Amino acid sequence: MAVYTHVEPDDLAALVAKYDIGTVVSCKGIAEGVENSNFLLETTGGRFILTLYEKRVSEGDLPFFVDLLNHLASQSCPVPAMIRDRSGVAIQQISGRAACVIQFLPGISLTQPTPAQCEAAGAALGTMHRALEAYAGARANSMGHDHWRGVAEATGDLDVVLPGLQSIVDDELAYLDTHWPTDLPAHVIHADLFPDNVLMLGDRVTGLIDFYFAASDFRAYDLVITHASWAFSADGKHCDPARAGALMRGYAREITLSDAEVAALPLLARGASLRFLLTRAHDWVHTPADALVTRKDPSPFLARLQRYSAADAASLFAAR
Amino acid sequence: MAVYTHVEPDDLAALVAKYDIGTVVSCKGIAEGVENSNFLLETTGGRFILTLYEKRVSEGDLPFFVDLLNHLASQSCPVPAMIRDRSGVAIQQISGRAACVIQFLPGISLTQPTPAQCEAAGAALGTMHRALEAYAGARANSMGHDHWRGVAEATGDLDVVLPGLQSIVDDELAYLDTHWPTDLPAHVIHADLFPDNVLMLGDRVTGLIDFYFAASDFRAYDLVITHASWAFSADGKHCDPARAGALMRGYAREITLSDAEVAALPLLARGASLRFLLTRAHDWVHTPADALVTRKDPSPFLARLQRYSAADAASLFAAR
Structure with missing residues (x-):
């Protein structure tokens, strides 16, 4: 159960505009992950998880996680890759937090x-x-x-x-x-x-x-x-x-x-x-x-x- | 912030099977609505909100809400209609709660x-x-x-x-x-x-x-x-x-x-x-x-x- 940080619609629109994923359709806080704020983000280009990193995840570790997940995804492991924006950037800032737009995976x-x-x-x-x-x-x-x-x-x-x-x-x-x-x-x-x-x-x-x-x-x-x-x-x-x-x-x-x-x-x-x-x-x-x-x-x-x-x-x- | 009740995957599959909405792809608890447990449910047929009614909503009032929302939806108001299963039933039971599968609406x-x-x-x-x-x-x-x-x-x-x-x-x-x-x-x-x-x-x-x-x-x-x-x-x-x-x-x-x-x-x-x-x-x-x-x-x-x-x-x- 975890949504700690609020995201303003204008800030979200600006973030999404950096990516080739269309425009925002919906964004709902989800009760998943105890360490971070997670949102199920729907755009005209698909569905994604937006994660805002709260205090327990060190921002300095994020490049490691980005690299690890992209390695595993490239090896056909079913892990959520962190999406890069048009400039190749995966680690963003929103609402005063480091944040990533992450691939949505099906399943329960x-x-x-x-x-x-x-x-x-x-x-x-x-x-x-x-x-x-x-x-x-x-x-x-x-x-x-x-x-x-x-x-x-x-x-x-x-x-x-x-x-x-x-x-x-x-x-x-x-x-x-x-x-x-x-x-x-x-x-x-x-x-x-x-x-x-x-x-x-x-x-x-x-x-x-x-x-x-x-x-x-x-x-x-x-x-x-x-x-x-x-x-x-x-x-x-x-x-x-x-x-x-x-x-x-x-x-x-x-x-x-x-x-x-x-x-x-x-x-x-x-x-x-x-x-x-x-x-x-x-x-x-x-x-x-x-x-x-x-x-x-x-x-x-x-x-x-x-x-x-x-x-x-x-x-x-x-x-x- | 509200997800109070857990839904077992098998129970969810059985509920979804009553409807003409395909099979479950994903189901995530969302931090929306202070009175109920809400899930963003994705099936092969589309996206829906699954609401489980907790103590503040009287089960006896649910037929009124179903009728009201379906009336407003029929009048082209942008409200979330409660979906009826193949037998015409809108109010279900799951995890010991009354529950409805509800139309998903875009927007923030x-x-x-x-x-x-x-x-x-x-x-x-x-x-x-x-x-x-x-x-x-x-x-x-x-x-x-x-x-x-x-x-x-x-x-x-x-x-x-x-x-x-x-x-x-x-x-x-x-x-x-x-x-x-x-x-x-x-x-x-x-x-x-x-x-x-x-x-x-x-x-x-x-x-x-x-x-x-x-x-x-x-x-x-x-x-x-x-x-x-x-x-x-x-x-x-x-x-x-x-x-x-x-x-x-x-x-x-x-x-x-x-x-x-x-x-x-x-x-x-x-x-x-x-x-x-x-x-x-x-x-x-x-x-x-x-x-x-x-x-x-x-x-x-x-x-x-x-x-x-x-x-x-x-x-x-x-x-x-």
Whole structure:
């Protein structure tokens, strides 16, 4: 749910006039993306998403995102390319914000994916990873393993969020610091491919969206983020073997993981669970109760952390 | 800002299958309408608004709105008709809510209308009133003059909202009870034609929307609501003669007010100001600070009430 910034019709008309996309027909704020203001813009030339970047996306990162998305689009990945105006400029200014006019993609975000949809999502992730292996761009992962201790400390007393959480997190940070791998295959990854960032029509993936956490990290870490967000019950307590197996099967069609990657999956998944547990706990504490952004409950990622820590966790990653 | 209810893709596909509008291509929650959940629905057959009715719109009133909008659409007024499915049904059920698939209209809501846009809005209001003169439907105005005292009492101590407001409201209610007219031309009116309920492209009105306050009342009362919301500065303290005059000129092209109506305009405008002052004060007190709905400041309507109470208020309604 996110429309923070108002756009004046005259400013919008001036922006659209820079592009070869005709004139404005309609522009409606949409409840999509928690970080930015998004509008569904219709012109006489087609439909587009107009995104105004709010404080969480650094304007300095925008050229990276433009380049990344245009690379992926050129490799036939279903990602929303950022459109360039007649002068070749993709990053504009409107209403005091950096803004981009972005390709519109069909499809609907799922909330309860079926195994067949999980398989399609796994395959789409794998296809994207193949397109990213040779991609020259890079971006430090500000939400990666090195930063989790800092997020925990910035949150304050974690027992305020969930009783007993502080010692669980302290133990987990110590464990991950000791065991986190250093030499797995890495490139730019999406790093946030939850179901709400995948558009589908039936069992077909029509869009991978919201790349604003994309950064350089292990490809297997991207896979476990997708696993954690697609294969579990809403409370995080139950991993559905059918959905998890289908996701892994779809991914395996495109990417053959190394033995070291396979062995690391449970550990990486503990890390992914901790990452979302910590950022949600941080936002839970620091988001004012009257903010327009909906705070997300951290506890389902504590449940995932515990599931991925169990002795049989490797079995959750078997392709079926 | 309003998307309260989630729609499952399978439920959406089943709903769309009832209509001759093809299959779903996209469905995005839009930040429009404070009372309902609204989605911009694209199908292979076109674009539509899908509205799910939340608690403020009574399901029992929906047949009235369907009939009203279809009457106005048949009279070439630019209103969003509610589409009927293959069985002739317009009011559906989805996600536990009554819902309608509604015609999509082009255009953008204004926030700072120019005099030319005010003239177009006045003319569109007048055209709609001509189409409503012979309309047989009726609906009691639950936000009309008879109900203002009840809203004030349900709000509690008005001095909590604005110091001194209680005695101002008490005096105004007494004055309006004594002077409120009884025999002006009346029919169904929009009753909430603020700029955000009018879609425009340039100086052309392309849509009159959000009829969920439509009810039977004086047509001149509809005109003063439009006057109060189109011709004033944001703080309500300044009525712009150019915008007000243009609005009245546009309306006068379609409707010739009687002498009694012209004489009543300042009084009716005091009533309109009090209506929005009271409902905003009520919502200010009763809306939780953490609600997703943005509370609206009541004080600009106190400023309008004072402006419309001045000795020279009749001059604000001169067509220019």
